[in-house]
Amino acid sequence: KSDITIAMQLEPPHLDPTSAAAQAIDSVVYTNIFEGLTRFMGDGSVVPGLAESWEISDDGTIYTFKLRDGVTFHDGTTMDAEDVKFSLDRATAEDSANAQKALFAGIETVEVVDPLTVQVTLKEPNGNFLFNLAWGDAVIVAPESIENIKTNPVGTGAFTFADWVQGDSITLNRNPDYWGDQPALETATFKFISDPTAAFAAMMAEDVDVFDNFPAPENLPQFEADPRFQVLVGSTEGETILSTNNKQEPFDDVLVRQALAHAIDRQAIIDGAMFGYGTPIGTHFAPHNPAYVDLTGNSAYDPEKAKALLAEAGYPDGFETTLHLPPPSYARRGGEIIAAQLAEIGIKAEIINVEWAQWLESVFKGKEFGLTIVSHTEPMDIGIYARPEYYFQYDSTDFQALMETLNSTTDPDERTRLLGEAQRLIATDYVNGYLFQLAKLGVAKAGVQGLWENAPTAAIDLTAISWDE
Amino acid sequence: MLRYALKRLLSLILSLAVASVVIFAVIEIAPGDPASFMLGVNAQADTLAALRAELGLDVSKVERYFNWVGGMLVGDFGTSYTYRTPVSQMITDRLWVSLPLALYALTLSTLIAFPAGIYAAARRGKPGDLAVMGATQLGIAVPNFWFAMMLVLIFAINLRWFNAGGFAGWENGFWTGLHSLTLPAIALALPQAAILARVMRSALLDILAEDFMRTARAKGLSRRQALWRHGVRNALIPVLTIIGLQFSFLLAGSIIIEQVFYLPGLGRLVFQAISARDLIVVESVVMLLVFAVIMVNFLVDLAYAAVDPRLRSRT
Amino acid sequence: MSLLEIKDLSLTIHGTQILKRINLSLAPGKIVAVTGESGSGKSMTALAVMQLLPNGADAEGLLQLDGQNLLNQSEAEMCALRGAAIGMVFQEPMTALNPVKTIGDQVMETILIHRAVPPAQARARAEEVLARVGLPTDRFPMTRFPHELSGGQRQRVVIAMAIALRPRLLIADEPTTALDVTTQAQILDLLKGLVTEYGMGLLMITHDLAVVAGMADQIVVMRHGEVVETGATEHLLRHMQHPYTRMLFEASGHQVNLPVAPEPRPLLEVENVVRDYRLPRKRLFDAPGHHLAVDQVSFTLNRGERLGLVGESGCGKSTLTRAILGLEEVQQGRISLDGQPVFTGHKPNLAVRRKMQVVFQDPYGSFNPRHRVARLITEPFHLLETPPTGSERQDRIAELLTAVGLSPDDSSRYIHEFSGGQRQRIAIARALIIQPELILFDEAVSALDVSVRAQILDLLVELCETYDLTYLFISHDLSVVRTITDRVLVMQAGKIVEQGETEQVFTQPQHPSTRTLIDAAPSLPEIGQGAA
Amino acid sequence: MSRNLILGAALSSLVLLAALVSFVWTPYDHAALNIPAKLQPPNTQHWFGTDHFGRDMFSMIMVGARTSIAVALVAVGIGMALGVPLGLTAAARKGSWLDEVIMRGNDLVFAFPSLVIAILITAVFGAGAINAIIAIGIFNIPVFARITRGAALSLWEREFILAARVSGKGAARISAEHILPNVANLLIVQGTIQFSLGILAEAGLSYVGLGAQPPTPSWGRMLADAQTMVSFAPHLALIPGLAIIVTVLGLNLLGDGLRDWLDPRIRVARA
Ligand SMILES: Nc1ncnc2c1ncn2[C@@H]1O[C@H](COP(=O)(O)OP(=O)(O)OP(=O)(O)O)[C@@H](O)[C@H]1O
Numbered sequence A: 001k002s003d004i005t006i007a008m009q010l011e012p013p014h015l016d017p018t019s020a021a022a023q024a025i026d027s028v029v030y031t032n033i034f035e036g037l038t039r040f041m042g043d044g045s046v047v048p049g050l051a052e053s054w055e056i057s058d059d060g061t062i063y064t065f066k067l068r069d070g071v072t073f074h075d076g077t078t079m080d081a082e083d084v085k086f087s088l089d090r091a092t093a094e095d096s097a098n099a100q101k102a103l104f105a106g107i108e109t110v111e112v113v114d115p116l117t118v119q120v121t122l123k124e125p126n127g128n129f130l131f132n133l134a135w136g137d138a139v140i141v142a143p144e145s146i147e148n149i150k151t152n153p154v155g156t157g158a159f160t161f162a163d164w165v166q167g168d169s170i171t172l173n174r175n176p177d178y179w180g181d182q183p184a185l186e187t188a189t190f191k192f193i194s195d196p197t198a199a200f201a202a203m204m205a206e207d208v209d210v211f212d213n214f215p216a217p218e219n220l221p222q223f224e225a226d227p228r229f230q231v232l233v234g235s236t237e238g239e240t241i242l243s244t245n246n247k248q249e250p251f252d253d254v255l256v257r258q259a260l261a262h263a264i265d266r267q268a269i270i271d272g273a274m275f276g277y278g279t280p281i282g283t284h285f286a287p288h289n290p291a292y293v294d295l296t297g298n299s300a301y302d303p304e305k306a307k308a309l310l311a312e313a314g315y316p317d318g319f320e321t322t323l324h325l326p327p328p329s330y331a332r333r334g335g336e337i338i339a340a341q342l343a344e345i346g347i348k349a350e351i352i353n354v355e356w357a358q359w360l361e362s363v364f365k366g367k368e369f370g371l372t373i374v375s376h377t378e379p380m381d382i383g384i385y386a387r388p389e390y391y392f393q394y395d396s397t398d399f400q401a402l403m404e405t406l407n408s409t410t411d412p413d414e415r416t417r418l419l420g421e422a423q424r425l426i427a428t429d430y431v432n433g434y435l436f437q438l439a440k441l442g443v444a445k446a447g448v449q450g451l452w453e454n455a456p457t458a459a460i461d462l463t464a465i466s467w468d469e
Numbered sequence B: 001m002l003r004y005a006l007k008r009l010l011s012l013i014l015s016l017a018v019a020s021v022v023i024f025a026v027i028e029i030a031p032g033d034p035a036s037f038m039l040g041v042n043a044q045a046d047t048l049a050a051l052r053a054e055l056g057l058d059v060s061k062v063e064r065y066f067n068w069v070g071g072m073l074v075g076d077f078g079t080s081y082t083y084r085t086p087v088s089q090m091i092t093d094r095l096w097v098s099l100p101l102a103l104y105a106l107t108l109s110t111l112i113a114f115p116a117g118i119y120a121a122a123r124r125g126k127p128g129d130l131a132v133m134g135a136t137q138l139g140i141a142v143p144n145f146w147f148a149m150m151l152v153l154i155f156a157i158n159l160r161w162f163n164a165g166g167f168a169g170w171e172n173g174f175w176t177g178l179h180s181l182t183l184p185a186i187a188l189a190l191p192q193a194a195i196l197a198r199v200m201r202s203a204l205l206d207i208l209a210e211d212f213m214r215t216a217r218a219k220g221l222s223r224r225q226a227l228w229r230h231g232v233r234n235a236l237i238p239v240l241t242i243i244g245l246q247f248s249f250l251l252a253g254s255i256i257i258e259q260v261f262y263l264p265g266l267g268r269l270v271f272q273a274i275s276a277r278d279l280i281v282v283e284s285v286v287m288l289l290v291f292a293v294i295m296v297n298f299l300v301d302l303a304y305a306a307v308d309p310r311l312r313s314r315t
Numbered sequence C: 001m002s003l004l005e006i007k008d009l010s011l012t013i014h015g016t017q018i019l020k021r022i023n024l025s026l027a028p029g030k031i032v033a034v035t036g037e038s039g040s041g042k043s044m045t046a047l048a049v050m051q052l053l054p055n056g057a058d059a060e061g062l063l064q065l066d067g068q069n070l071l072n073q074s075e076a077e078m079c080a081l082r083g084a085a086i087g088m089v090f091q092e093p094m095t096a097l098n099p100v101k102t103i104g105d106q107v108m109e110t111i112l113i114h115r116a117v118p119p120a121q122a123r124a125r126a127e128e129v130l131a132r133v134g135l136p137t138d139r140f141p142m143t144r145f146p147h148e149l150s151g152g153q154r155q156r157v158v159i160a161m162a163i164a165l166r167p168r169l170l171i172a173d174e175p176t177t178a179l180d181v182t183t184q185a186q187i188l189d190l191l192k193g194l195v196t197e198y199g200m201g202l203l204m205i206t207h208d209l210a211v212v213a214g215m216a217d218q219i220v221v222m223r224h225g226e227v228v229e230t231g232a233t234e235h236l237l238r239h240m241q242h243p244y245t246r247m248l249f250e251a252s253g254h255q256v257n258l259p260v261a262p263e264p265r266p267l268l269e270v271e272n273v274v275r276d277y278r279l280p281r282k283r284l285f286d287a288p289g290h291h292l293a294v295d296q297v298s299f300t301l302n303r304g305e306r307l308g309l310v311g312e313s314g315c316g317k318s319t320l321t322r323a324i325l326g327l328e329e330v331q332q333g334r335i336s337l338d339g340q341p342v343f344t345g346h347k348p349n350l351a352v353r354r355k356m357q358v359v360f361q362d363p364y365g366s367f368n369p370r371h372r373v374a375r376l377i378t379e380p381f382h383l384l385e386t387p388p389t390g391s392e393r394q395d396r397i398a399e400l401l402t403a404v405g406l407s408p409d410d411s412s413r414y415i416h417e418f419s420g421g422q423r424q425r426i427a428i429a430r431a432l433i434i435q436p437e438l439i440l441f442d443e444a445v446s447a448l449d450v451s452v453r454a455q456i457l458d459l460l461v462e463l464c465e466t467y468d469l470t471y472l473f474i475s476h477d478l479s480v481v482r483t484i485t486d487r488v489l490v491m492q493a494g495k496i497v498e499q500g501e502t503e504q505v506f507t508q509p510q511h512p513s514t515r516t517l518i519d520a521a522p523s524l525p526e527i528g529q530g531a532a
Numbered sequence D: 001m002s003r004n005l006i007l008g009a010a011l012s013s014l015v016l017l018a019a020l021v022s023f024v025w026t027p028y029d030h031a032a033l034n035i036p037a038k039l040q041p042p043n044t045q046h047w048f049g050t051d052h053f054g055r056d057m058f059s060m061i062m063v064g065a066r067t068s069i070a071v072a073l074v075a076v077g078i079g080m081a082l083g084v085p086l087g088l089t090a091a092a093r094k095g096s097w098l099d100e101v102i103m104r105g106n107d108l109v110f111a112f113p114s115l116v117i118a119i120l121i122t123a124v125f126g127a128g129a130i131n132a133i134i135a136i137g138i139f140n141i142p143v144f145a146r147i148t149r150g151a152a153l154s155l156w157e158r159e160f161i162l163a164a165r166v167s168g169k170g171a172a173r174i175s176a177e178h179i180l181p182n183v184a185n186l187l188i189v190q191g192t193i194q195f196s197l198g199i200l201a202e203a204g205l206s207y208v209g210l211g212a213q214p215p216t217p218s219w220g221r222m223l224a225d226a227q228t229m230v231s232f233a234p235h236l237a238l239i240p241g242l243a244i245i246v247t248v249l250g251l252n253l254l255g256d257g258l259r260d261w262l263d264p265r266i267r268v269a270r271a
């Protein structure tokens, strides 16, 4: 069997990973259609992609990439240094529509040395640069095919785009001219099933072979018990947090935030909302990262203490606030539980269910919220705490200084130490309520092999997938 | 007749014009910016502005309204903000699911309702009538999404006779396509059939009480002959109204059912588009649905004339 | 040998006795008329013969057609008889035909259903029958729909359907009640002709004794589901045995004596009034059609005068009434009461309205079913600037209820608790309560049984004596108008074609259409008191 | 009194009773989470079992009845309060431009796909009971306007109205005094039907997450929450489903029964 049907929850709006944030785009195209100079592996490591190798100047500002020879785009044109320059220039341009423009902000120039060599000069050294280039937003595209990239993506990957039935599915075919090893699959169909019930039904009825990020954790025991299926439980980069508006009264008082933190029973949330899947976290950092520090004890569940803290902050009878919940079930269900837990200590949180668009508009951009629950899925994103204008509005000069030091530090041990300090700082400032690391819950037919267990980035890497005969 | 049709046509156009203003106005006050939705949480201000310009969101609302209406008049529904494909193309694709589904459901509901309604009317007050009426009462009371859930549970998950959802596509053959629309069509059809059967029955009962039915019996027609030859056609008039209403309902009202069966139909398109703030798609689909309803009503009116000669000669 | 023989026929519907031991017989080529007041069981008798009784009906006795007991026939056998051996014509031509089928199809259906002739010939047969009833296909193509015909023409189609297979027995239930006199005369002629020509037996049901007397060979008088008297027409008319029969005939020809009218002094002046209804355009660019419902009508109604207005159905009588009442504006002309116009500047003139009241035809539809009598009859007080209140109001109510023959206690009852005749009395009480100068009666007695009608006419005379009424009495029933008015207007197609002293107009009609009208009206024979 | 009326009244009052009692008493606090006790099937402690948060389903159904009834009732109220006067006015001014405007406006509202617009309204103004009421209420207006106008028109032809006009009464007064009381039965019956449709609509909106927001329980949202768990906890879907069915069935039977009882002749629009 050489074809597979993979279901995912959200349909990509279009197929250009370099001009939108939608993770669904990456899920379909990342490493399958488009490749970058470097790429993520399933365990989170960064390995060479279209760049065979690279050299970094001693001051850490000049990267010279050696490209693979004989790589062609699906339309037959060759991939060379010009394409790399085009791709990076396009991402950094004034009118760039790249959703992660910040990743490329440090690039000063991109120069073509010869058809297979590119030199990138940075404004200042950046320990994360190779990591950044592995993002889906940094894939290499060709000027010849850029015009229709959104509906007809042309990349260098092992699969070519075949068909898109909007609202239903996208089909990819094996690329016979692929530069690397030929994948086991001939065709792959991505089906979009947003409704958790439909997801369960489709899986049970064996309409689909794999469900990437299965949306209903409550159904996993049934799949576990069924020999027809396998369940893959891994971790994502998603720190699920009770985001708090640090500039809004009464959350501008650290005592109130601390009270909040002690009022939350993480385990109840993980059990109630995620049916036990998820790792409790005490700060904004992924537990699987070597630099992680377990700070959950810092905000242990203790409603009595929470009440006392509230009283100390001048709110002995609690207060009223809003709790904006975006659509995913971790937020909607988790929100119901949190609202109930907050009610125990006298805080009346009005639940406001919002669609993503509204969430972006009123919470993220407008900052009109008290509390919200969201999973921050970008990898290594503790840096957002250094941005005072970021929606939860944490403004700490100590933290900002810490980040600056971190950015210019290349020594790994020192970096680990600094990261630990950063984690502690936000945890003791109780910036947000830290709930759990979002689990990656995959369900697949028993014979499917090579699926990513974890999700360092949103990707469904088809090249490794095969059927167990 | 012609004048009647023309007059209706004029009020039809006026209605559409008013509808377009209402739709545009309602949707434009919706909060949420499509551009920021597309670019996500880390987008920067200049990137956003660039995208807004590209989407044509930077001109005045009035200008946008006229661009939209003007485009629709020549068949150009604009380009979807999120999918970046022509809206007309998306609508056409979705119609290939929604329209057959609506017709399928309507056919089923008619096939169930007519015999049931006629049977009940012919047996008024007898156990058969009571049974049919009881069943229709139940049919009306059952929320169709709940019914759909139960259908999936029984026929897709347990019995595995049908797919749990999704649409196989017409290119895989007519029967395959029809097969994948069967459960949704049943879920949609049964409550509608219940309503239709009741309307059919009461319309027939009204007709049965008419003098001309007695005349027919006096000619020597049996009860059954009189019912079929004189009753059914006259009863069609109220029934047609309901069928017209149901068709428009099925076209748009299947949102939830399409959700349950994850069918790529029009209903789900609007639902997704509303969540994604794809205003132009929402506007265009709602406009199309309003157009469909108004057209269907118009056609039903013309169909009346076909059924009822009294309306044909009325100017 | 008799064609139809009914012996001791009894009928119950859901246990209620409807018919009690009816006896009746009908010979071929003869006409038997069943008559009696509303609800006496005439229609049920006819339906029993057809075996088309309502649900829950249970018939007993003997019902023989040509020696065959119809009560023993199976439903299938009855179907074979209906339409072929027995034809039936119903009262309401407007609803007796299926609106969505052509008249040709409907007539042919009778022929086809019984497979009387090969389908190919059915059409010819239908054409022949339609021609026989006066609808030749060259003028009335078989593709017409019922709504494209007038009431009288529709009734002809119904008759054509009933006689298409020349049944031996034809039953006609009030076949002309819904038609105007001229059309009625034509239909009755047609039926009589068919009986003699085809030799069928006609069972004719009517409450109109004048029609009975003019048509029937034999008369059956019914009351409360029983036959009270039966006999050959001539004989029965002369030797009425049963007091009910006598009462019925007397009431039909009830005469009253109006008090003498005072000196003529104009009250209502109608000058050149035109009421033109605009009809929708037939085709898009045609000029819109017009219908002149009232065409240059002028007349004067004097104080204390009782004026009649007669004319065929649809000639504009009610339209004129509405114009006088100021309910609708007229296009041309002037209407004034006591010198004041009823309409001033597109608004009805309240001061004038106060002086007029009206009594309508339908004793059932004229009252709000949710109000009590006291409230119903005091509704015109709304016109007064200072309506009486308290005991004064109670006194007025009591006075008027007594005047119209009811009791003051009735004022707290609802309208559904009253019979048709009583309701018409209440309507009159309502009209009188503000002591108007003029009352309009629009077909005020047309819907009533003859005995009740006689009582209402007596009441009117009585009221004329006590209240010096001035009224305009509109009716298509010439005999009533003849006795209750001093002067009469004859209206035809929106125009007043003749007016004059009532007796004079009736005895020496001048205008041809008046003459047609009078000739068409069936008249009651002199009943032989002498032999009683 | 017919069987319909009795059965309908019984079912409806059962639901109403549950809603009213829930104000003073429910077996458990309907909002109290008890996650360790989640997903219990019906048992002696929890008659209807517990949901995925361990809340008592019986209490939630009782309080949910309150939500359903409140939303549907107010929506019908809006429909009547605006629709009936519009219908009366249109009938009183039959053929005038006002009549035309009202009726065209009605047609226009009818032409909009109600569910889509309801979703749009709640999406624009935020999900919640109030907006659900408005969304459902708007579509009730033309229903009442149309049925009122239809019935009023035939009344205007009746002679007792003519008699009232002869008595000098104006259109407004006649509408209030004569027309309204005579269409009241019809409105009560139609109101019952619309009420049941309102319950269904509320359930549908809540099901897609646009009705009353948590922690206020609502039958439609209970169904939505239950969806993924039907296969291992069927009571979660069956019980709210049956609650909706019983309520709607009860109201429909009540409507039919009332119609037969109040006046066998009146016609009710049902679509
Ligand atoms: N379907 C029915 N069920 C019960 N009673 C009925 C039914 N139809 C008629 N009746 C009753 O039967 C009696 C006779 O009615 P029928 O129609 O024969 O009267 P009629 O003499 O034809 O009166 P009219 O002159 O008003 O037509 C009346 O008392 C009437 O109320």
Ligand SMILES: Nc1ncnc2c1ncn2[C@@H]1O[C@H](COP(=O)(O)OP(=O)(O)OP(=O)(O)O)[C@@H](O)[C@H]1O
Pocket: C277, C278, C291, C293, C311, C312, C313, C314, C315, C316, C317, C318, C319, C320, C476
């Ligand atoms: N509103 C209207 N619009 C158009 N035509 C009308 C209208 N009202 C009445 N007519 C027509 O005007 C003519 C006169 O009607 P009217 O009701 O005055 O007749 P009538 O003499 O009272 O008849 P009847 O004896 O049947 O009551 C009829 O041909 C009728 O069809």
Ligand SMILES: [Mg+2]
Pocket: C042, C043, C044, C173
């Ligand atoms: Mg009769």
Ligand SMILES: [Mg+2]
Pocket: C317, C318, C319
């Ligand atoms: Mg008249």
Ligand code: NI
Pocket: A237, A238, A239, A376, A377, A378, A379, A380, A381
């Ligand atoms: Ni993260």
